Structure formats: structure tokens, C-alpha cells
Amino acid sequence: MSAPATYRQPVSRLWWLKKPTYLLFMLRELTCVFVAWSVVFLTMFVYAIGRGEAAYRRFLDWAASPVVVVVNLVALAFLVLHTVTWFALTPKAAVVRAPRAGRRVVATKMVYVAGKVRPAATVIQVGGRVPGAAVIAAQYVGLVVVSVFIAWLVLR
């Protein structure tokens, strides 16, 4: 018996516009371009400093031109999106465990036996798996610590 003729549903080239979540995914993927731009911009900045004061001034003048300012503002917005979305996704990939002392009783199932209510089973929270929110929060704390350190290094 031959297989029945089926209809293959085409995927639109603009599939990523069909849902806000698809669009957000595409924007998140696009952030890599702006991350790369930031690396190039910072490298040029450091290079200019290394070449002396005149080169440094020229770099600052160029960086203050309207086009570069607009590009950097857009880049900043994408960098924020990059940071927020990837921090939010981390707990999906990394399962972080606290020491076993973190276990606690979260519920006790009660059953009705011979006219009395008795505890039957105790549900124990998994060996201290750190909640996703804590993993995300820890990353922000790390970001702040590193930023403060760099600020201190540059401004002292």
C-alpha cells in the first residue's frame, strides 16, 4: 500500500514575525553583532591611548560624532538585552546545587487510616537545588562587583 499524499506546510521566510517570543529570540541572536562592535570599539579605544595623547584626543572627537554616538546608543540597548536575556536563561542550562544541609520538609501527605488522620509520606525538597532566581541574582551581583572593580581601576 502506498503512503497517502500528504500536504507539507511551508515555513514562511518571516516566521520570526509571527510571535513576539520569536521576534525577541531573533533580537537576542542579533545582539552578538553589537557585542562584537563593543569589543572592536574598546580595542580601538585602548589602542588610541597607547599611541599617545594626540591619538587619544582624535579618538574622543571621532567617538563624539553623532553617527558613532547613535551607533553606541543602539549597541548599549542591545547589550542590555543580551545581558538580561542570557542571565535569565542560565538556570536552564546550569543546575546549581547547594550543600545537602539545604534540604527541608515542604509537605507531608496525610491519609485517613482506621478512623484517624496520619502522616503517610514526607516530601523532601531535592538535595538543595538552588532556585533559578538565586542563580540569576548571583550573576547580577557578579556583574556589579566586576563593574565596581573596573571603575575603581580606571578612576583611582
Add this chain to the structure above:
Amino acid sequence: MPDSIQMRVTRYTPGDSAPTVADYDVPLRQDWSVLDGLNHIKDNLDGSLSYRWSCRMGICGSCGMNVQGTPKLTCGTFLSDYAPGPVRVEPLTNFPIVRDLVVDIDDFMEKLPKVKPWIVRNDEAGALIDREYLQTPEELEEYKQFSNCINCMLCYAACPVYGLDEDFIGPAAIALAERYDLDTRDRGRRERLDVLIEREGVWGCTFVGECTRVCPKHVDPAGAIQRYKLEAAKESVMAVLLPRGAL
């Protein structure tokens, strides 16, 4: 609340050049699911309408369809949430349509056994039937979430990667591989990784995350895939650092 709602249902008969849309007015009742609406059409308006369903309680996983563009179990999706309508009911995306709302899921059925979704114990022949393997509640909790998969295919319909690359093994198959990998009784991790470490395995996934959002059983396939990527990456690094195997 109006007393009826229009359902815009995809119709396709084998041999047609493309699917068409048929409109049906069905009674709008507070407790009617989309599946109840389809059953009303089949019983009272057009007996030729084809669709899959069985349990009506979100267990069998056969009534998955795209409702208003989003993959849903139609037995757990209420018509009143789409009032005043019309509500679009289409076959699951990314699968070939067999007839009306029925899709061909053979591709998944062929891929699923590749990840060996069963307990592998090659160390002791017949060990599984000969003895008991005790498990603590914590050990059960590790994989329980992933064992809730009912193979309803909503995640495949939501996954743009699967739509664009049919070689991608897909969200549910990887979540089920994870379910057995995390089981303390299982010894098949290595065999599954050999399949999933490939490009059409976990690396096909770009982490859109829509599979997890549409999953009616809160399995979180996207999480399973990202955890696997970490595992696969570790494996690749170890293969470079220790080419002769583990210390």
C-alpha cells in the same frame, strides 16, 4: 457572553493542492473546550471532519492542534477564552497534513528510539527483572519532570528549528533522553550522547524556548536541551584534553 462562536477550521483532503478553511458556528458554553466544539461539528454539522482525540483529560496527547496560531491540547483549551471569536483551528505546524486536522508524526516515531528512551542496563544481563533498584524521593525528583512528556508534539509544532530543518531530532526526544540519563538505575548515558552530540542532535537547537512555553505538562524541553549542550561541550573538551579516556 454570546451564545455561539465561529470556528475557522482547516480542511484538507488527500489530493487537494492546498488546504482550505471552513467556518462553523458552534454553541458557546462556559465549559466547552475546543475539542467539544470539534465534536459538535462532527456530530451535528459535518461528519466528514477528521481529527485525533481520545482521553479528553490531557493525558493521551493526541488532540494537539494549533488554536489561534499556538499549539494547544484542544481538550484543555476553552472556547470561551477566544470569545467572541472567530477561533482558528489548524493542524499542528511543521508536520505534513494527512487529512483536515490530522498530521503525520512518523518522523518523530522514527527519531524517538534513537535516543533509547528506556532504562539501559548492559552491565548485568537481565538485571532489571531479577532484582529491585531502590530510588530515593530525591533521585526520583531529579527526572520526574521530564517523565511527564505525553508525546503530544506541541513542542515540535512550536519549534522553528524543526520547521526549517527536519533532521533536527527535536525537543521531546531530547527531553526524554534527559529523563533516562537522570535516572539512577540507567547506564545508557554514553549511548544517548553519541546520538545527541551531533549537529542534528542538541546543537541544532538555537534556544528559541518556545517548546517549553507550549508544553502542557511543564516538561521544559528547552532546559533539557541546554543541560545536554553543557554535557556535550564538557565531553568534547575532555576528548581533547584526555584523548585516551578518563583518568
